[in-house]
Amino acid sequence: MNTLETDLNALRASAPLVHNITNYVVMNFSANALLAVGASPVMAHAVEEVEEMVGIASALVINIGTLSAPWVLAMKRAMKKAAELGKPIVLDPVGAGATSYRNTVLAELLETASPSLIRGNASEILALAGLGGQTKGVDSTASSMNSLEAAQSLSERFGSVVSVSGAVDVIVQKNRLAYIENGHPLMTKVTGMGCSASAIAGAFCAVQPDVFQAAVTAATTMGVCGEIAFSKATAPGSFQIAFLDTLAELTSDRLTELARIR
Amino acid sequence: MNTLETDLNALRASAPLVHNITNYVVMNFSANALLAVGASPVMAHAVEEVEEMVGIASALVINIGTLSAPWVLAMKRAMKKAAELGKPIVLDPVGAGATSYRNTVLAELLETASPSLIRGNASEILALAGLGGQTKGVDSTASSMNSLEAAQSLSERFGSVVSVSGAVDVIVQKNRLAYIENGHPLMTKVTGMGCSASAIAGAFCAVQPDVFQAAVTAATTMGVCGEIAFSKATAPGSFQIAFLDTLAELTSDRLTELARIR
Amino acid sequence: MNTLETDLNALRASAPLVHNITNYVVMNFSANALLAVGASPVMAHAVEEVEEMVGIASALVINIGTLSAPWVLAMKRAMKKAAELGKPIVLDPVGAGATSYRNTVLAELLETASPSLIRGNASEILALAGLGGQTKGVDSTASSMNSLEAAQSLSERFGSVVSVSGAVDVIVQKNRLAYIENGHPLMTKVTGMGCSASAIAGAFCAVQPDVFQAAVTAATTMGVCGEIAFSKATAPGSFQIAFLDTLAELTSDRLTELARIR
Numbered sequence: 200m201n202t203l204e205t206d207l208n209a210l211r212a213s214a215p216l217v218h219n220i221t222n223y224v225v226m227n228f229s230a231n232a233l234l235a236v237g238a239s240p241v242m243a244h245a246v247e248e249v250e251e252m253v254g255i256a257s258a259l260v261i262n263i264g265t266l267s268a269p270w271v272l273a274m275k276r277a278m279k280k281a282a283e284l285g286k287p288i289v290l291d292p293v294g295a296g297a298t299s300y301r302n303t304v305l306a307e308l309l310e311t312a313s314p315s316l317i318r319g320n321a322s323e324i325l326a327l328a329g330l331g332g333q334t335k336g337v338d339s340t341a342s343s344m345n346s347l348e349a350a351q352s353l354s355e356r357f358g359s360v361v362s363v364s365g366a367v368d369v370i371v372q373k374n375r376l377a378y379i380e381n382g383h384p385l386m387t388k389v390t391g392m393g394c395s396a397s398a399i400a401g402a403f404c405a406v407q408p409d410v411f412q413a414a415v416t417a418a419t420t421m422g423v424c425g426e427i428a429f430s431k432a433t434a435p436g437s438f439q440i441a442f443l444d445t446l447a448e449l450t451s452d453r454l455t456e457l458a459r460i461r
Numbered sequence: 462m463n464t465l466e467t468d469l470n471a472l473r474a475s476a477p478l479v480h481n482i483t484n485y486v487v488m489n490f491s492a493n494a495l496l497a498v499g500a501s502p503v504m505a506h507a508v509e510e511v512e513e514m515v516g517i518a519s520a521l522v523i524n525i526g527t528l529s530a531p532w533v534l535a536m537k538r539a540m541k542k543a544a545e546l547g548k549p550i551v552l553d554p555v556g557a558g559a560t561s562y563r564n565t566v567l568a569e570l571l572e573t574a575s576p577s578l579i580r581g582n583a584s585e586i587l588a589l590a591g592l593g594g595q596t597k598g599v600d601s602t603a604s605s606m607n608s609l610e611a612a613q614s615l616s617e618r619f620g621s622v623v624s625v626s627g628a629v630d631v632i633v634q635k636n637r638l639a640y641i642e643n644g645h646p647l648m649t650k651v652t653g654m655g656c657s658a659s660a661i662a663g664a665f666c667a668v669q670p671d672v673f674q675a676a677v678t679a680a681t682t683m684g685v686c687g688e689i690a691f692s693k694a695t696a697p698g699s700f701q702i703a704f705l706d707t708l709a710e711l712t713s714d715r716l717t718e719l720a721r722i723r
Numbered sequence: 724m725n726t727l728e729t730d731l732n733a734l735r736a737s738a739p740l741v742h743n744i745t746n747y748v749v750m751n752f753s754a755n756a757l758l759a760v761g762a763s764p765v766m767a768h769a770v771e772e773v774e775e776m777v778g779i780a781s782a783l784v785i786n787i788g789t790l791s792a793p794w795v796l797a798m799k800r801a802m803k804k805a806a807e808l809g810k811p812i813v814l815d816p817v818g819a820g821a822t823s824y825r826n827t828v829l830a831e832l833l834e835t836a837s838p839s840l841i842r843g844n845a846s847e848i849l850a851l852a853g854l855g856g857q858t859k860g861v862d863s864t865a866s867s868m869n870s871l872e873a874a875q876s877l878s879e880r881f882g883s884v885v886s887v888s889g890a891v892d893v894i895v896q897k898n899r900l901a902y903i904e905n906g907h908p909l910m911t912k913v914t915g916m917g918c919s920a921s922a923i924a925g926a927f928c929a930v931q932p933d934v935f936q937a938a939v940t941a942a943t944t945m946g947v948c949g950e951i952a953f954s955k956a957t958a959p960g961s962f963q964i965a966f967l968d969t970l971a972e973l974t975s976d977r978l979t980e981l982a983r984i985r
Contacts, residue, residue: 224750224766226486226527230652235697240652241556242486245529248562255559265750267769267793269529294765297779300772388971390754390764435759436967443698447650488748488789492914497959502914503818504748507791510824517821531791705960709912 203458204451206407206416211237215405218256219398220244220274222264222293225391228439232395235446236420238402244270249277257405259286260398261314263304264293271304275311282312287404287413290314290359291397296326306330309357315410317353318362318397321346328352347371360410362400364393368418372411379415380459381422388435389442396421415460423457424449465720466713468669468678473499477667480518481660482506482536484526484555487653490701494657497708498682500664506532511539519667521548522660523576525566526555533566537573544574549666549675552576552621553659558588568592571619577672579615580624580659583608590614609633622672624662626655630680634673641677642721643684650697651704658683677722685719686711727982728975730931730940735761739929742780743922744768744798746788746817749915752963756919759970760944762926768794773801781929783810784922785838787828788817795828799835806836811928811937814838814883815921820850830854833881839934841877842886842921845870852876871895884934886924888917892942896935903939904983905946912959913966920945939984947981948973 216239221229226242233240243252246269253259259281261274281288290308294301305327317327328349350361350371360372368379386392400417407413427449428441478501483491488504495502505514508531515521521543523536543550552570556563567589579589590611612623612633622634630641648654662679669675689711690703740763745753750766757764767776770793777783783805785798805812814832818825829851841851852873874885874895884896892903910916924941931937951973952965 222766223485223747224754227489227652227751230486231697231701234650234652241559242484242527243556243560244527245562247530248560251560251562265766265768268771294767297765298767298772298775300769300775388758390751390758434968434971435755436964436971439755439967440698440702440964443701444696447696447698485747489751489914492748493959493963496912496914503821504746504789505818505822506789507824509792510822513822513824702960702964705963706958709958709960 201455202412203416203419203454206403206413207420207451207454209406210402213406214239215257215402216241216255217258217260217398217401217405218243218252218277219260219262220249220270220277221260221262221394221398224264225394228391229395229398231443232446233398233402235443236399236402240398244273246273246276249273250280253277253280253286254284257286258289258401260289260291260401261308262291262293262394262397263301264394266301266304274308278308278312287315287401287410288312289316289318289397289401289404291394292317292319292323292327293394295319295323302326302330313357314359315404316360316362316400316414318364318400318414320364320393324353324361324363325349360414362414362418364396364418368422370411370414370418375411377415378461379418379422380461381419381426381457383425383429385429385433385435385438386425389439419458419460420449420454423454426457463717464674465678465681465716468665468675469682469713469716471668472664475668476501477519477664478503478517479520479522479660479663479667480505480514480539481522481524482511482532482539483522483524483656483660486526487656490653491657491660493705494708495660495664497705498661498664502660506535508535508538511535512542515539515542515548516546519548520551520663522551522553522663523570524553524555524656524659525563526656528563528566536570540570540574549577549663549672550574551578551580551659551663551666553656554579554581554585554589555656557581557585564588564592575619576621577666578622578624578662578676580626580662580676582626582655586615586623586625587611622676624676624680626658626680630684632673632676632680637673639677640723641680641684642723643681643688643719645687645691647691647695647697647700648687651701681720681722682711682716685716688719725979726936727940727943727978730927730937731944731975731978733930734926737930738763739781739926740765740779741782741784741922741925741929742767742776742801743784743786744773744794744801745784745786745918745922748788749918752915753919753922755967756970757922757926759967760923760926764922768797770797770800773797774804777801777804777810778808781810782813782925784813784815784925785832786815786817786918786921787825788918790825790828798832802832802836811839811925811934812836813840813842813921813925813928815918816841816843816847816851817918819843819847826850826854837881838883839928840884840886840924840938842888842924842938844888844917848877848885848887849873884938886938886942888920888942892946894935894938894942899935901939902985903942903946904985905943905950905981907949907953909953909957909959909962910949913963943982943984944973944978947978950981
């Protein structure tokens, strides 16, 4: 049995609890995606309880899509606790580079604890890589990088695996590099696909201690399900539903068969 | 005409306004479920307006799924107002027992006003029954109870009807007891099904003053629609959509015909 | 090529970034509706970043559905900034008249900046037109108006285009008046249809500087897609999905062909 199969089977056997501190837009879809793939979602953001919730969860997913000060405080507490307990942390830097506030918060989150996995699109990863001593905006160093270089730079600085989603997903950890060629452009027309990719990556990190491998399995699972879903539904509303169906119906054989990993 | 029919017809005739202070994950699905079954949803959580909103609503549904301090304050104000006005209150103790904060808040909510109906899964009802003088964690008394005993204990202490959802739903009020055998396991793979059950119970409480009966009709409606939906769609994405369709298309005849109540 | 076609083509050619400060219930559906029609949604509400986000967006949509004090502060900052930058502002006064708090907030928002477009249902527009020096409740002047008079009054006072949705949509600006006869009653059984109409109006305002025309195109697009969706799905769950599909598949030819504008 290959690692994709092992990971998917392990996820379904253990149904890991994934604690999400994520944005309002995608909470429902992320929860349904986690349930569909076989994990157990919990969303909780109160500073009074995030540490305890991290304590019972198997992975923490932080997504800054609709951030505000009280949520950022909770994210920090949760990340610190997860780091203490050695639980995997996935960071989705939604909209990195779009506003100074996002950049400042991201810099603070990265100082709080090193994520196990950073997952974003190319512009987010570039923006994140450009955050240095000064935390406002994307600096010129980042502008001259491509997203692979940015991912490698982030991976070195924070010891994180970095997953850059796009037409081809690129996953980086020190000297390890994988390209996932699965997926479909219609995925960009459904809100929360990237956020769900992060949530599902959290679920795989809960069952696969090699975070690089977990990120590869997660990205491949998303991409393969996107392809299968597009064979059932070619417009975004029904595609979104077909995607959830596919996540639930995906077998480890089919995942292996359709995987295009370089 | 039996009570199930009376209740469903009354709900659709009056389209009661149900005021939900609920969690972010399920707001959209709960609102759509209420609309589909024939009720009118409103979501409002600002302390500045919850009392007035309760005043124009026919039922209040409190769900602590993604609680935080400002929301808890609003929940208390809304519950106090609803009690004053004699309007039905449904409490959904999502994640009771998961964190001390949830337990503390639940104890405070139960002190604020007695819910007409408490609806949760077995572990939530057990956790809630275990909240006593000390409000941290589930105490040993609860651990030794089964969920029926826990529901009976809660019902006695707070004068509430208690509805325990599961493979078979159990509904308890003092010496009254009903088992609802409808439903389908796929319902647990869609986020917000339990929360929608609470919202819909609120809608039935708005038209049926016997809360026990309203809880029976609500649980039966959910279960029957789950069964019909599964006959149309067997994967969670399309099942969720079929469930909403079924809620809208359900006739009182079909509800009666498929009901399995003991 | 007529204006409907020009507008839809322009929207898709430029995929304008629409900044939404909207309610929790509809965020996901609004984002998906914007993506489906061809725009780019962003949801952001932190006071720390809304001004910067307005700066990079092409339109601002303010929706008070689940308002609370921190959100209202952000709405004001965002509206002020949009007015300074000359960017279109759409205001959706959800639940106007339902509580004093909503009325107070709406009066404050209208003092902060004049919306380019106000879009609501008849009761909301009536309530809004009744807000004067005293801001509690709907005053008697409004009670004696019909919604067309209310819309005209609002348009004069704030220089806004006013779009009143209903069985027939009415769009007003000073001496301009249009009736849109498209749409389907099932649209009222899906939560967030009105809110999405506002979001999509924001997208059209981003590409069509004549706000009256943008409002006409937006209302027609919504109505036509509602009709087409109903030809595919007649129950609310699947109708909602068919609606998103239709938004994505709508051609400017089909929009023109089915438009019923007086």
